[in-house]
Amino acid sequence: MGSRTKATFSPPVMQARRWIEGLVFSADQPLINVSQAAPVQAPPQALRAHIAQVALEVPEAHMYGHVLGLPDLRTEVAQQWSVAYGGQISAAQVAITSGCNQAFAAAISSLTQEGDEVIVPTPWYFNHKMWLDMQGVTTVPLQTGADMCPSAAAAEALITPRTKAIVLVTPNNPTGTEYPEGLLAAFYALAAQRGLALIVDETYRDFDSRSGAPHGLFQHDKWDETLIQLYSFSKAYRLTGHRVGAVVASASRLAEMEKFLDTVTICPNQLGQYAALWGMQNLGDWLAGERLEILDRRAAISEAFPKLERRGWKLLGLGAYFAYLQHPFDCSSTELAQELVTQAQVLSLPGTMFTPEGDPNGGQQVRLAFANVDRNAIDVLFARLCSYSDKKQGDLRA
Known part of the structure; x- marks a missing residue:
């Protein structure tokens, strides 16, 4: 039988969390979680x-x-x-x-x-x-x-x-x-x-x-x-x-x-x-400081992105907590997002979670939510994405 809840899809953030169930990440290669747009720290x-x-x-x-x-x-x-x-x-x-x-x-x-x-x-x-x-x-x-x-x-x-x-x-x-x-x-x-x-x-x-x-x-x-x-x-x-x-x-x-x-x-x-x-x-002053920190992280992504751009990625949008990217690979962003967990230790959300079913744009897009990753973590994030891109493109050429 149908129901109101069956009329829609499963919560995307919960779906993504299931991708990391049972996985163990090493201390020198911890998971970078850019899947959810919510602060993880307690209030001041x-x-x-x-x-x-x-x-x-x-x-x-x-x-x-x-x-x-x-x-x-x-x-x-x-x-x-x-x-x-x-x-x-x-x-x-x-x-x-x-x-x-x-x-x-x-x-x-x-x-x-x-x-x-x-x-x-x-x-x-x-x-x-x-x-x-x-x-x-x-x-x-x-x-x-x-x-x-x-x-x-x-x-x-x-x-x-x-x-x-x-x-x-x-x-x-x-x-x-x-x-x-x-x-x-x-x-x-x-x-x-x-x-x-x-x-x-x-x-x-x-x-x-x-x-x-x-x-x-x-x-x-x-x-x-x-x-x-x-x-x-x-x-x-x-x-x-x-x-x-x-x-x-x-x-x-x-x-x-x-x-x-x-x-x-x-x-x-x-x-x-x-x-x-x-x-x-x-x-008010504390919140102004929080805003400046987010703006600095946004700037860090702008500064780091040319490394990915040289590998075929495009930056479609950037602001607030989010960077929205277009990937260069011949695969769905759903497949890509799951590969990034195991091969780059990055948890992100695919564009398919933000677009109508069958929309080809969603299959080429990925969202990174950077509210909880500082400049140093952003550098590591982009290094991992670059390394993953090099390997994947190398595998495709082989």
């Missing part, structure tokens, strides 16, 4: 101390909270976002969710019914595709260009009477590409004109290489009639295990999402919300 000591203090001294932090989130945190997001984006955002237009994935799920549940369509650029974030599958919503792929950016004109050609939303992720997962302000403005104008929701997932906004606001969408007088913004505190403050995200939308849209949120989790994790609030109010 001061934030952990605050969480402990709240756990001991704030009894209500252990009770059910507001379905749409801690009021003080909603207010803080509204105030900081209004300044950052130069727009007007109220606390009533902010909800806190159990991670950014839940924010997406709640938004889609409030917008669609079975048989509706949502336009999503490819390569796409696989959890977005999985949720749409499980809701019986058709994911309409929007091919990106050579610069890994989607086109609003191409998206317009895909709109049908069943289209309910367009989804953009910037900085992008999986490609790392930072969408230009003009691109976002064009998609906003298209969505507003056609009566669609524009969902903009800015999970990695804190690691954008550009200074200032990445877009001016919140400056529109009636932005909340079109725009739904998603965000994650997990990446900013290393709160992955606490599951704290946010969604910014109209109060009426949040009222619809509230039905979903109340049914699924009742309220977001309370300790995580207090942690996110404290982080926003006290860790």
Whole structure:
């Protein structure tokens, strides 16, 4: 018998983890894991101390909270976002969710019914595709260009009477590409004109290489009639295990999402919300340092990539936590990614996990998530990829 969950594929990160089950890596050749885009370190000591203090001294932090989130945190997001984006955002237009994935799920549940369509650029974030599958919503792929950016004109050609939303992720997962302000403005104008929701997932906004606001969408007088913004505190403050995200939308849209949120989790994790609030109010300088470290790792990849380029690889996208590559081999990226585990001690994700089944582009692409590898590890990573490439190309010539 069929089911909602059987309508989609297995979680890609879990698939990749199974590739290393039972394998033993030597001390002088340890596994370099560039498969998952999440910090593996604990939050900074001061934030952990605050969480402990709240756990001991704030009894209500252990009770059910507001379905749409801690009021003080909603207010803080509204105030900081209004300044950052130069727009007007109220606390009533902010909800806190159990991670950014839940924010997406709640938004889609409030917008669609079975048989509706949502336009999503490819390569796409696989959890977005999985949720749409499980809701019986058709994911309409929007091919990106050579610069890994989607086109609003191409998206317009895909709109049908069943289209309910367009989804953009910037900085992008999986490609790392930072969408230009003009691109976002064009998609906003298209969505507003056609009566669609524009969902903009800015999970990695804190690691954008550009200074200032990445877009001016919140400056529109009636932005909340079109725009739904998603965000994650997990990446900013290393709160992955606490599951704290946010969604910014109209109060009426949040009222619809509230039905979903109340049914699924009742309220977001309370300790995580207090942690996110404290982080926003006290860790600005620390977060700025985290951003600079990620930008330095991005620079390290740019500096190292010519070594791979000489071996036929192409760098398709780079930014936030990600480098997105095109490999030169006559094999699927799925096969390549598994070979890299045993022959180069590198765990990465193939482009087939980010593209529609049968898409030839996915078979030539690989994602490297470098959030947890510093400059030295990046040097080792590229040395291994070069060595693997030389051997594979030598084997092909033999």
